[in-house]
Amino acid sequence: MKYDAIIIGSGLGGLEVALMLAKDGKRVLVLEKQRQAGGCMQSFRRGTTHLDTGLHYVGGLGERESLRIAFESLGLMQLPWQRMDEDCFEEIIFPSGKFCWCQGIDAFIHKMKCHFPHEEDGLEQYRRLLLSDDEEFMQKTNAWDYLHSIFTDELLIQVLSAPATCKMELRKESLPLFTFVHGIAPFIESSWRLKGDGNLIVNRLVSQIVDNGGEVLTGKEVTELIEEDGRVTRAVCADSSEYEASVFVSDTHPVQTIHLLRQSRLMKNIFRRRMEAQDNTAGIFTLQLKLKPRSLKYFNHNKLVFAHDNCWDMAVGESHSVEGIMISCRIPSSGEYTDNIDILTPMTWDAVMPWQESKIGHRPKAYKQMKQEVAQACIRLASTAIPNLEEIIQKEWSSTPLTYRDYNGTPCGSAFGFRKDYASPLTTIVSPRTPVPNLYMTGQSLMLHGLQGVTMTAGFTIRAIQD
Ligand SMILES: Cc1cc2nc3c(=O)[nH]c(=O)nc-3n(C[C@H](O)[C@H](O)[C@H](O)COP(=O)(O)OP(=O)(O)OC[C@H]3O[C@@H](n4cnc5c(N)ncnc54)[C@H](O)[C@@H]3O)c2cc1C
Structure with missing residues (x-):
């Protein structure tokens, strides 16, 4: 044939x-x-x-938005998409405060101006960037440097970057503005979870x-x-x-x-x-938690929790310390309680390199211990947002860049190639x-x-x- x-x-x-x-x-x-x-x-x-x-979620599925036309022609708009909370689809928790991202570019910029009124001019420039189609400029520009060229408040830069933590590699030296903008702008337009x-x-x-x-x-x-x-x-x-x-x-x-x-x-x-x-991007450590029945009400947003006021270059490395996580909640099939949540944090290949020769189903004890240690650190950080989390966990599973390398074959278990x-x-x-x-x-x-x-x-x- x-x-x-x-x-x-x-x-x-x-x-x-x-x-x-x-x-x-x-x-x-x-x-x-x-x-x-x-x-x-x-x-x-x-x-x-x-x-x-x-x-976990996807952006740009609203009327006339960036992904909608493509998904319509691929027959994917018939799936049960559910819009996330319009006034707060990303809840960001830094030690120095809590911030919300809302949907719609104008509403988003307005909200940021309320938090950071002294950065009004920079935020207007940022609005133009989110709507810009000057791809050549964005490809040649460093995202970290660009943000520092329009803003002076370091906390604002962190707030504008936090939801990107598990969506791309927030690496100061290399990340193009092109990747940064395309990775976040569609989600600000509108954000959706799949029921299922x-x-x-x-x-x-x-x-x-x-x-x-x-x-x-x-x-x-x-x-x-x-x-x-x-x-x-x-x-x-x-x-x-x-x-x-x-x-x-x-x-x-x-x-x-x-x-x-x-x-x-x-x-x-x-x-x-x-x-x-x-080179390839870093991987992701994912902790998947099954919760006790009726123990956690579904939340229609992501929670991003950080140990410091910083989300750049903080992937889990050799020291296995966890500095930032994203918590995603699964839509319940019925009722108001969720069955499980996922906690994600970026992880470099260095964190799993000692066990690179091992294969699925035959991982050594030390690797399993490392996973347990990282899982505990994720749960501790997540408890800032969900205080009784430890008591309501029924079962847990985790995966690392080694898992991705062995299933998908991506070099060094890279998450984004x-x-x-x-x-x-x-x-x-x-x-x-x-x-x-x-x-x-x-x-x-x-x-x-x-x-x-x-x-x-x-x-x-x-x-x-x-x-
Ligand atoms: C933890 C995590 C969370 C994410 N969350 C989100 C999210 O919430 N929203 C979002 O928009 N994106 C998210 N992404 C990104 C998104 O999932 C990926 O960008 C996308 O799915 C990649 O698709 P792909 O077709 O490029 O490659 P892949 O999904 O890597 O597919 C490659 C396929 O090729 C197969 N293959 C490899 N070698 C061979 C071979 N020799 N012969 C035959 N088959 C082979 C593999 O088995 C695999 O099925 C996430 C990614 C990760 C890792």
């Missing part, structure tokens, strides 16, 4: 590209190495508890691919792409099955993509070296094209991450294929 297009990896980017091609009449096949489709979007069960991997789990998105995309004549196969790890006469012709899987197509799109991390072309004559060394030399660096334009946007003419890439490493970023990137890949 020869397909028009084979998509390697069923993360959000891979499924979106597959659906767009299938709707365009192409016969598509998605090959996913895990038993379940969805990559970072997949959800899983522990007993009766439903848990999510990389979906990430699999609702995955299943909806998969069923539409199938309805449009495509196929999605799981348990199919692509181990090699075979090149003949200057093109990729076949994908070979770990179970020795082979699939032929005219076009190939990889949703795996770009370094994994080039490793699939071991024998390539076309994959130029300069491209290979460029991809391999690029390639690190974008304002000083190095080649890293800010990576082309979906490769030196092999019928091999394309998609996914979060290319341009932007998150549901919105990956969806924009999928459109970017489709345009390259259709050119």
Whole structure:
């Protein structure tokens, strides 16, 4: 069987590209190495508890907003989206005070002016930035330096950055303004949770691919792409099955993509070296807590809690100290009490490096102890916002960058793929094209991450294929 297009990896980017091609009449096949489709979007069960991997909330789904049009055409607006609290969807707790982010750019700027009246001029400039489409300027500008060029109050800069803690890598030296603005502006427009789990998105995309004549196969790890006469012709899987197509799109991390072309004559060394030399963002430590029945009322916002008035460069490292967390609450299937909450904090590879040789199901005791230590620190910090938290926990599970490396195959368990660096334009946007003419890439490493970023990137890949 020869397909028009084979998509390697069923993360959000891979499924979106597959659906767009299938709707365009192409016969598509998605090959996913895990038993379940969805990559970072997949959800899983522990007993009766439903848990999510990389979906907590999404921005820009309001009328005429940035993500809405794309989600409408992908059939995702029919899902049960629930708008978060408009007057406070992000509750930020710093030692020096509590702040709320509200939805709507004008309302947001107004609220910030009430907290920081002495920064009125800077906040007007910030409003223009949030509405700006000067992408070239934003790509070349350092986010940290820019914020310091328009504001003098350090606390305001921290308040404007806090909700980005688990949405991007808040790294002073490298973060481009482009990544910063695209990672937060859609959420200020409007913010939404899904009533249900990430699999609702995955299943909806998969069923539409199938309805449009495509196929999605799981348990199919692509181990090699075979090149003949200057093109990729076949994908070979770990179970020795082979699939032929005219076009190939990889949703795996770009370094994994080039490793699939071991024998390539076309994959130029300069491209290979460029991809391999690029750094990756830090990972995320996620603590998932099942709570005792009727012990915590659902809250329709995120809580961000910090040990100091600082949210930049504070990922958990070798010392395992936790300095900031995001708490996300799951919408109850019925009633007013939630069943579980997730606590997230950024974590570097250094924190788990001693156990990098270990595999899922065979982690050593010291690794489990480290996870327990970090979990306890997260719970202590979360207790600032939910005072009786420790007493209401029924069960807990946690994951680290090692988990992400072993499930999704991302180098160093990176949460958002390639690190974008304002000083190095080649890293800010990576082309979906490769030196092999019928091999394309998609996914979060290319341009932007998150549901919105990956969806924009999928459109970017489709345009390259259709050119
Ligand atoms: C903890 C966490 C929380 C997050 N929360 C949010 C949030 O609240 N809102 C938001 O907008 N974004 C969030 N994100 C980001 C968002 O989930 C990701 O940006 C997005 O899902 C990435 O999609 P992708 O298609 O680029 O890649 P991935 O999801 O990484 O998919 C890649 C797929 O390729 C497969 N694969 C790899 N190698 C092979 C191979 N050789 N053969 C076949 N298949 C292969 C993998 O198994 C995987 O399924 C979060 C991310 C994390 C880590």
